[in-house]
Amino acid sequence: MFFNSLHYALFLPLVVGLYFLIPARRRWMFLLAASYYFYMCWKMEYIVLIVISTLVDYYAGLAMGRTEEKAKRKKFLVLSLISNLGILFAFKYFNFFNESARATFAYFDLTYNIPYFDVLLPVGISFYTFQTLSYTIEVYRGKQKPETHLGIFALYVSFFPQLVAGPIERSTNLLPQFYKETSFTYRNTADGLKLIVWGLFKKVVIADRIGVMVATIFNNPHQYSGVEYILGASLFAYQVYCDFSGYSDIAIGTAQIFGIKLMTNFRRPFHAISLAELWQRWHISLSTWFRDYLYIPLGGSRKGVVRTYFNVFMIFFVSGLWHGAAWTYVLWGSVHGVFMALELMTAKSRQRFFGGLRMGPDNIVYRALGLFYTMTIFNFALLIFRALTVQDAFYMVRHLFDGVGTFLGSVLTGDMLVVRGLLRGLGLSQKELTIAILAILVLEGAQLLQRRGSLRAQLGTKPVFMRWAVYYSLVAAIVFFGAFNMSQQFIYFQF
Amino acid sequence: MSVEVTKFLKKLAIFVLPFVLYSAVIGFIDPFNYFDSGSPVRDELKQDISFKLNYAMWKMLEFRQTPHPDLLLGDSRMMDMDAQAISSLTGDDFYNFAYGGGSLKEAIATIRFADDQTTLNSLTIGLDLNSYNGSDVKDRVSEVLGALDNPFLYITNNTVMIAAWKLMKSAVSGQPERIGQPVGDRDAFWRTQLDVTARVYFANYRDPVLYRAQLTEIAELCQEKGIRLSFIIFPSHKDLMDRIQSYDLEEANRMMRQDLAVMGTVYDFAWDNASTRNRDNFKDPYHFTPEVMASIIGSVWGNQPRFVRIYGSGSAHPEPVLSDLESGGPR
Numbered sequence: 001m002f003f004n005s006l007h008y009a010l011f012l013p014l015v016v017g018l019y020f021l022i023p024a025r026r027r028w029m030f031l032l033a034a035s036y037y038f039y040m041c042w043k044m045e046y047i048v049l050i051v052i053s054t055l056v057d058y059y060a061g062l063a064m065g066r067t068e069e070k071a072k073r074k075k076f077l078v079l080s081l082i083s084n085l086g087i088l089f090a091f092k093y094f095n096f097f098n099e100s101a102r103a104t105f106a107y108f109d110l111t112y113n114i115p116y117f118d119v120l121l122p123v124g125i126s127f128y129t130f131q132t133l134s135y136t137i138e139v140y141r142g143k144q145k146p147e148t149h150l151g152i153f154a155l156y157v158s159f160f161p162q163l164v165a166g167p168i169e170r171s172t173n174l175l176p177q178f179y180k181e182t183s184f185t186y187r188n189t190a191d192g193l194k195l196i197v198w199g200l201f202k203k204v205v206i207a208d209r210i211g212v213m214v215a216t217i218f219n220n221p222h223q224y225s226g227v228e229y230i231l232g233a234s235l236f237a238y239q240v241y242c243d244f245s246g247y248s249d250i251a252i253g254t255a256q257i258f259g260i261k262l263m264t265n266f267r268r269p270f271h272a273i274s275l276a277e278l279w280q281r282w283h284i285s286l287s288t289w290f291r292d293y294l295y296i297p298l299g300g301s302r303k304g305v306v307r308t309y310f311n312v313f314m315i316f317f318v319s320g321l322w323h324g325a326a327w328t329y330v331l332w333g334s335v336h337g338v339f340m341a342l343e344l345m346t347a348k349s350r351q352r353f354f355g356g357l358r359m360g361p362d363n364i365v366y367r368a369l370g371l372f373y374t375m376t377i378f379n380f381a382l383l384i385f386r387a388l389t390v391q392d393a394f395y396m397v398r399h400l401f402d403g404v405g406t407f408l409g410s411v412l413t414g415d416m417l418v419v420r421g422l423l424r425g426l427g428l429s430q431k432e433l434t435i436a437i438l439a440i441l442v443l444e445g446a447q448l449l450q451r452r453g454s455l456r457a458q459l460g461t462k463p464v465f466m467r468w469a470v471y472y473s474l475v476a477a478i479v480f481f482g483a484f485n486m487s488q489q490f491i492y493f494q495f
Numbered sequence: 496m497s498v499e500v501t502k503f504l505k506k507l508a509i510f511v512l513p514f515v516l517y518s519a520v521i522g523f524i525d526p527f528n529y530f531d532s533g534s535p536v537r538d539e540l541k542q543d544i545s546f547k548l549n550y551a552m553w554k555m556l557e558f559r560q561t562p563h564p565d566l567l568l569g570d571s572r573m574m575d576m577d578a579q580a581i582s583s584l585t586g587d588d589f590y591n592f593a594y595g596g597g598s599l600k601e602a603i604a605t606i607r608f609a610d611d612q613t614t615l616n617s618l619t620i621g622l623d624l625n626s627y628n629g630s631d632v633k634d635r636v637s638e639v640l641g642a643l644d645n646p647f648l649y650i651t652n653n654t655v656m657i658a659a660w661k662l663m664k665s666a667v668s669g670q671p672e673r674i675g676q677p678v679g680d681r682d683a684f685w686r687t688q689l690d691v692t693a694r695v696y697f698a699n700y701r702d703p704v705l706y707r708a709q710l711t712e713i714a715e716l717c718q719e720k721g722i723r724l725s726f727i728i729f730p731s732h733k734d735l736m737d738r739i740q741s742y743d744l745e746e747a748n749r750m751m752r753q754d755l756a757v758m759g760t761v762y763d764f765a766w767d768n769a770s771t772r773n774r775d776n777f778k779d780p781y782h783f784t785p786e787v788m789a790s791i792i793g794s795v796w797g798n799q800p801r802f803v804r805i806y807g808s809g810s811a812h813p814e815p816v817l818s819d820l821e822s823g824g825p826r
Contacts, residue, residue: 006647020500186499190506216632223629223701417691421699425630431653471510479514479651485641 001041002489003250004204004482011038016257020184028151028178031258035160039123042164046122049087054157056083057132058150061139065146073140080136084129091122096325124164126322130289132157135171137293144171152178161254165247165492167265167285174260182259192256194456197474198446199249203490204482205439207242209432210235212483214386216427221392225403227422229396233383237375238440240382241269243491244283268447273361273370275340275377286322290315312344313337323385328393332385339377435481442477521650526658527552529642529649531560536662540671544661547674549654550574550594551601552639555608559643562613563590568605569621570597572729572781575788576621584796587616598633599626603709605636610716617723618713619795623731623765624739625781627751629701681779688779689734697742707754714758724759727795728752730787730802731765733772735780756807762795763804770802 001007015034022030040047060080064073094117105112135156138144147153156175162168182188217224217232224232248265255262265284272278279287295315301308313334320333359366383400387393410418423433446455459467525534526545534541546553565587567573573593582589592605602620609615625631642648642655649655661672717724728751739748755761770776776787783791793799 184497184499184503186502186506189503220629220704223704417694418698421630421695424695425632425699425701427632427634429633429635468510472513475510475514480653480656482651484645484648484651485638 001038003247004200004484007041012254012257016184016189019258024181028149028155031160032151032155032158035155035158035163038160039158039163042123043120049091049122049125050128050158051154053084053087053129053132054150054154056080057136057157058147058153060136061146061153062148064136064139077136077140080133084133088125088129090117091119091125093321093325095119100327127166127168128157128163130286130322131168134168134289134293135175138171144175147171147175159255159260161251162262165244165251165490166283167248167251167263168289169262169285173263177260180259185259188259189257191456192253194471195249195253195256197471197478198455199246199251199253200478200482201439201474202242202246202249202443204484205477206436206443207239207246208483209428209436209439211239211243212432213426213428214239216425218386218388218392221387221396226399226401227403227407228426229383229400230379230404231422231426233379233386234375236382236386237270237379240491241266241282242443247490247492268450270375271371271447271451272374273367274343275336275374276343278374278378279336279340286319290319294318309341309344312340316340327390328384328387331390331393332381335377335381335384339381432483439477439481518650521655521659524659524662526655526662527556527649529556529646529655536666540662540665541658543671544665544674545654545658548658548661549635549639549652550597551605551636552642552652552654554592554594555605555636555639555643558590558592558609559612562609563588564614564616565589565619566606566609566615566617567591567593567619567621568597568602569593569727570626571595572783573597573619573621573727575782575785576792577788581792581796584792593621594635596633597626598631599703599706599710600632600634601636602626603706603713604634604640606713608636608640615720615722617725618717619725619727621727621729622755623728624700624744624748624751625696627703627706627754628696628699629703629705630699631696685734685779688781689738693735693738693780694742697738697744700742700744700747702747710754710758717759725795726755726759726761726807727791728755728761728763728765729791730771730776730783732774732777732780733767736765736767736771752806759807760805761807762791763806764791764794764802766804768802 001011011034015031019027019030019034036047036050039050057080060076063076067073098114098116101114102112135144135147135153139146147156152175155178156169156171159169159174214232214236217228218236221229245266252262252265263285267281267284269278269282272281295311298311298314299307300311303311314337316333316337317330318333319336320329320331323329323332354360354366361367361370383396384393387396407418407422423430428436449455449458452458459470522530522532523534524536525532526536526541527549528534528538528541542553565582565585567576567578567581567589570593574591574595574597576591576593578589578591581587592602592609594601599620599622602622606618638648638652642652661674665671714724716722739745752761752763765771770787770790775784777783790801791803794801794803
């Protein structure tokens with residue numbers, strides 16, 4: 001069941017309506033049943049994996065709570081890690097490593113007989129695995145009391161708005177909220193719906209529309225050249241941002257209707273002036289997860305300069321692998337890891353250099369350079385991320401500048417026919433392209449306004465006709481300009 | 496019911512009211528006869544307005560109601576072909592399923608749609624190097640296919656909205672809306688077609704890998720189901736054919752003919768002859784006059800070949816035979 005489907009449009013009001021009709025102490029049961037139903041709409045049998053994760057971590061948590069002895073607590077933590085990561089490995093990574101091993105053996109003309117594991121990737125497995133792991137780690141660290149209510153804990157693992165693509169919630173934030181007795185409020189519902197509408201706008205008006213052009217280029221890279229690769233990567237940046245942040249908005253908005261506050265997952269990442277800043281603004285729930293449960297345990301920045309660079313690199317290497325079982329994702333993570341380490345290495349000299357020029361983060365030239373650098377590296381890495389194979393990725397990187405000079409020369413001499421010809425071959429009509437560009441401008445305009453604070457809060461101070469005009473425009477844009485015929489599943493579902 | 500719930504439901508009702516009213520208006524006017532529920536707007540007026548705004552939607556809905564076994568597919572040049580004249584010439588039941596500005600992608604999607612609707616007897620696809628081109632990926636059909644099964648997508652379709660608006664305006668003013676502007680200066684338009692349109696197509700020519708594969712699939716389907724598959728390469732003026740040479744696409748042009756010849760019968764009118772050299776035979780470098788259209792119909796369906804090279808004949812002849820078909824004589 002996708003958030004942008006008719007199925008969800010019927011499911012959500014029904015669940016909300018019944019939820020608030022049920023006595024408060026029984027609501028968890030209903031929400032858990034609704035969450036399991038939501039998940040089972042993809043593939044019924046995979047609910048078993050969620051139930052196993054839930055049971056293992058529930059009992060591991062309780063067991064850790066019963067003892068103060070660190071060694072014993074560690075045993076239960078390891079049990080949780082092995083079972084959760086084991087499931088993740090079996091269903092997500094086994095075939096990847098198996099096929100890589102097979103290719104390596106074949107290269108050396110050696111026999112390799114381990115068969116392919118014919119299984120579909122369970123939707124959202126990386127998300128709920130990381131969420132439930134954060135619980136056992138926090139219990140181990142003594143920062144979270146073991147949850148004694150199995151039903152509430154199961155709901156924490158499977159709460160449907162954020163089950164399949166996050167935000168990856170921390171137990172310290174989410175678990176206590178399931179105990180709060182909430183009632184239906186106009187404010188929560190209206191605010192939640194506004195966020196859902198904004199998320200849908202990003203998904204169906206922008207992401208799905210430009211996704212057609214992105215797919216056209218990346219599905220047949222040998223038919224295109226450098227200009228299209230650069231355009232494709234830049235468009236994919238917007239596609240993946242609108243797709244994923246759109247999902248997060250809908251998840252957060254949905255939870256808000258139930259009176260539950262989920263964490264912010266995106267804060268205008270394309271306004272960042274360094275990669276480090278971008279990763280503080282992009283998929284925040286995952287970045288902070290890696291920071292808290294990988295970077296810091298590895299020693300963070302406390303074990304010398306070289307180890308710090310290594311730790312930073314490792315975070316992104318693992319993050320690449322988290323995204324998907326393919327070498328393109330590993331390469332993508334490694335590119336980020338290298339550039340993040342380089343950023344750290346050059347931080348002081350850059351500071352001296354720009355200081356000498358009397359330029360700081362508030363300077364417009366400094367910001368423009370920072371934005372250009374950040375988006376160039378981010379988009380370059382996305383080119384690798386989106387490529388269907390490593391061979392395609394290398395091909396595109398090798399030919400990244402083919403035809404760019406000629407194209408720019410033509411554009412600079414005012415020959416706009418080359419632009420028309422280029423865009424014509426990418427699968428969107430002039431009308432569709434115009435809608436996409438206008439929608440991106442609306443998004444950027446909104447994000448500029450967000451620098452002054454929450455859009456909903458700003459809009460709340462305006463006269464009613466202005467507020468309703470904005471709401472009508474957004475809903476009308478979704479209804480009339482939503483690319484429903486080009487609809488694609490949310491990109492992050494596959495992770 | 497709590498005060499909060501009542502407040503929410505009231506505001507929600509007010510908010511959705513315009514959308515409900517809009518849906519009711521679309522349902523009432525029904526610009527493309529989607530609901531087929533006796534709309535008060537005359538069909539002739541809809542044909543004048545709705546049809547021109549979205550050929551694919553009009554034709555697919557029409558075809559769904561009354562399927563035909565013999566199809567003509569392609570762009571504006573095929574759309575100009577008189578299906579009734581062809582039907583009376585052959586005794587078959589032809590339907591013109593071509594769209595103005597149509598792409599091969601749209602034609603292929605249309606064939607799949609039609610094959611789902613009825614038992615097909617023949618397919619005649621009009622194309623040239625503009626459309627047999629990997630960069631010509633225009634697709635107006637998939638949104639129509641989505642709308643065919645989903646009334647929400649029909650009601651919210653842009654062209655449905657515009658058609659409804661124009662139909663209302665026409666009904667109120669009594670003056671039919673003009674769709675599409677007549678071409679002004681013929682010479683200027685001729686130059687634009689050569690310098691702009693041809694350039695946009697030919698300068699960005701890409702090997703049609705996907706089209707080749709999809710047409711091969713269609714050819715296999717035709718062989719399996721006994722459907723006659725033919726291609727018409729329409730005549731274009733020599734000025735335009737010369738552009739193929741200047742963009743160094745002669746090999747691609749030759750390959751296209753070779754590809755098509757393997758799949759079905761090819762009626763090739765696009766070669767240097769007295770007809771394609773005569774400017775009076777063309778409205779612009781791409782579009783021929785009604786006289787030429789009549790000659791094409793006679794050549795393809797009337798057993799009166801003129802200025803045509805006929806070759807191929809499909810999978811029975813795996814090797815295309817191009818060389819012995821210069822005569823233009825009857826097959």
